[in-house]
Amino acid sequence: MAxxxxxxxxxxxxxxxEAARHVFTKKGFAATRTRDIxxxxxxxxxxxxxxxxxxxxxxGIIMEERMMQFFGLITPVVNDASSSLDSKIEMIVSYxxxxxxxxxxxxxxxxxxxxxxxxxxxxFQVNRLLQNSHLVMQLKERQPAIHPLQFVVSILGxxxxxFITKPILQASGALNQHMFxxxxxxxKKLVPKWAKAMLKVK
Amino acid sequence: MAxxxxxxxxxxxxxxxEAARHVFTKKGFAATRTRDIxxxxxxxxxxxxxxxxxxxxxxGIIMEERMMQFFGLITPVVNDASSSLDSKIEMIVSYxxxxxxxxxxxxxxxxxxxxxxxxxxxxFQVNRLLQNSHLVMQLKERQPAIHPLQFVVSILGxxxxxFITKPILQASGALNQHMFxxxxxxxKKLVPKWAKAMLKVK
DNA sequence: AGTTAATCTAATCAAATGATTAATTTATTT
DNA sequence: AAATAAATTAATCATTTGATTAGATTAACT
Numbered sequence: 163m164a165x166x167x168x169x170x171x172x173x174x175x176x177x178x179x180e181a182a183r184h185v186f187t188k189k190g191f192a193a194t195r196t197r198d199i200x201x202x203x204x205x206x207x208x209x210x211x212x213x214x215x216x217x218x219x220x221x222g223i224i225m226e227e228r229m230m231q232f233f234g235l236i237t238p239v240v241n242d243a244s245s246s247l248d249s250k251i252e253m254i255v256s257y258x259x260x261x262x263x264x265x266x267x268x269x270x271x272x273x274x275x276x277x278x279x280x281x282x283x284x285x286f287q288v289n290r291l292l293q294n295s296h297l298v299m300q301l302k303e304r305q306p307a308i309h310p311l312q313f314v315v316s317i318l319g320x321x322x323x324x325f326i327t328k329p330i331l332q333a334s335g336a337l338n339q340h341m342f343x344x345x346x347x348x349x350k351k352l353v354p355k356w357a358k359a360m361l362k363v364k
Numbered sequence: 365m366a367x368x369x370x371x372x373x374x375x376x377x378x379x380x381x382e383a384a385r386h387v388f389t390k391k392g393f394a395a396t397r398t399r400d401i402x403x404x405x406x407x408x409x410x411x412x413x414x415x416x417x418x419x420x421x422x423x424g425i426i427m428e429e430r431m432m433q434f435f436g437l438i439t440p441v442v443n444d445a446s447s448s449l450d451s452k453i454e455m456i457v458s459y460x461x462x463x464x465x466x467x468x469x470x471x472x473x474x475x476x477x478x479x480x481x482x483x484x485x486x487x488f489q490v491n492r493l494l495q496n497s498h499l500v501m502q503l504k505e506r507q508p509a510i511h512p513l514q515f516v517v518s519i520l521g522x523x524x525x526x527f528i529t530k531p532i533l534q535a536s537g538a539l540n541q542h543m544f545x546x547x548x549x550x551x552k553k554l555v556p557k558w559a560k561a562m563l564k565v566k
Numbered sequence: 567a568g569t570t571a572a573t574c575t576a577a578t579c580a581a582a583t584g585a586t587t588a589a590t591t592t593a594t595t596t
Numbered sequence: 597a598a599a600t601a602a603a604t605t606a607a608t609c610a611t612t613t614g615a616t617t618a619g620a621t622t623a624a625c626t
Contacts, residue, residue: 174573193394193480196614206575211615267479273528274476277469278395280535292538311538312547312554319525324517326475326528333482336494336513345514352514352565359561363554376603398584408605413585415603573622579615586609593602 175213177203179224186224187271191217191278225275225282232272233291235261240297247300248358251317255353258321259346269322305361316360320353377415379405381426388426389473393480427477427484434474435493437463442499449502450560453519457555460523461548471524507563518562522555 172180181203185194196217200207214220239245239253262268276283292298292314301310324331324346331337337345374382383405387396398419402409416422441447441455464470478485494500494516503512526533526548533539539547 189480190392190394190476192392195612197612207614208576208616209574212573215615217614270475270479273472273532274392276535277472277531278391280531283532283535290536308554309547309550311533312550315526315529315533316522316558318529319521320518323521323525323528326525327517327520329479329482330475330485331513331517333478333485334492345511348511348514352510355565356518356558356562359565360558363557363561397582399582409584410586410606411604417585419584567626569624569626571622571624573620575620576618578617581612581614583612584610587607589605589607591602591604593600595600596598 178210182220182224187267190274191221232268240295243296247304250297251357252354255321256350259350262325266325269325317357380412384422384426389469392476393423434470442497445498449506452499453559454556457523458552461552464527468527471527519559
């Protein structure tokens with residue numbers, strides 16, 4: 163398997179962040195030992211505290227990065243007043259599939275850590291992202307009978323949930339890596355079509 | 365908030381299991397201290413090892429229980445040769461919503477732990493659950509152009525994903541507990557209708 | 567070159583944590 | 597009632613783990 167690269171050229175600080183990003187995202191905060199990070203970064207354990215003070219501080223930095231990566235992706239799309247509802251949906255699905263194929267552990271990481279400490283959410287003020295957004299307006303207009311959140315959760319679920327079940331699908335032998343990628347590529351077209359059909363249901 | 369009841373009447377062994385079920389499911393294996401479990405069960409820490417040998421062993425017991433609860437729910441439905449595709453979908457959604465409203469932490473718990481140790485999955489042989497199932501046959505027949513797994517993942521995603529995002533939705537203030545329940549009750553009817561529409565898309 | 571600051575290392579600490587032990591209490595059996 | 601087994605407790609152990617320290621090495625500056 164592709165071992166994460168401690169980037170021979172990168173600065174020590176960046177090597178630690180790279181390693182932390184990888185280990186935290188894969189194992190979560192509680193299961194991560196600072197020694198794991200130090201080892202993967204190829205540095206002395208004390209340097210972790212020298213550069214980042216504590217495990218918590220380092221985690222906070224990584225978490226902020228990852229939350230921005232995860233939630234920041236939709237912010238511009240959701241609020242774009244010039245695009246149609248259908249093209250917004252296409253963009254959301256396509257962007258997320260591409261980004262999550264590169265970062266398959268991200269959803270489970272975000273959701274798990276946020277459950278343990280939901281303050282993280284307010285801390286990085288990712289809320290008020292949907293409130294009064296252009297997307298929500300368009301959803302209300304297209305299908306006034308159903309709460310827009312139902313659609314938002316559905317579209318995101320159709321896109322993100324496969325990445326959450328990926329470990330199960332692969333462990334069960336139902337799917338190998340190549341098939342998974344193909345499945346997600348197909349979803350880029352399927353989900354928008356499905357969404358259109360769902361919006362017509364009364 | 366409703367403190368979990370250490371069941372004054374229950375046996376010590378059962379009190380420990382109750383507490384373990386609760387704490388493990390809420391915090392995950394790594395973040396759980398055996399002392400947390402002992403305290404919540406209202407028993408001496410040593411009794412945990414007296415009855416269950418080790419944290420790992422106790423966790424294994426709880427994990428097996430929870431995986432059965434989670435995956436066992438669909439097994440009979442998925443293989444029922446007498447029910448229509450549409451009614452299978454209705455049942456799956458309805459069963460899961462009801463069960464998960466009682467156990468909202470379950471999906472995130474299962475997915476998180478399974479990611480850390482996907483052997484758990486094979487260990488409890490939950491695989492081969494879908495392979496050649498009646499449901500998969502019916503999906504192939506109804507919509508041969510699309511891999512049945514696409515639909516299975518979608519239907520489960522539409523049902524389960526909201527529970528995974530629940531901590532976020534509530535932390536963001538987008539939804540309170542009552543609204544969440546109402547939303548999920550509405551989904552019992554919406555998801556089957558959506559699924560029907562999705563199956564028609566070509 | 568000499569001085570100062572930054573970076574890094576090995577060793578160690580203190581607290582947390584899973585587990586065990588020896589002794590005590592309670593229940594069961596004879 | 598006496599003897600035996602089961603259940604429970606307080607104290608303690610051994611490891612792990614996050615963090616610190618003092619000292620060495622390297623880089624930057626004058």
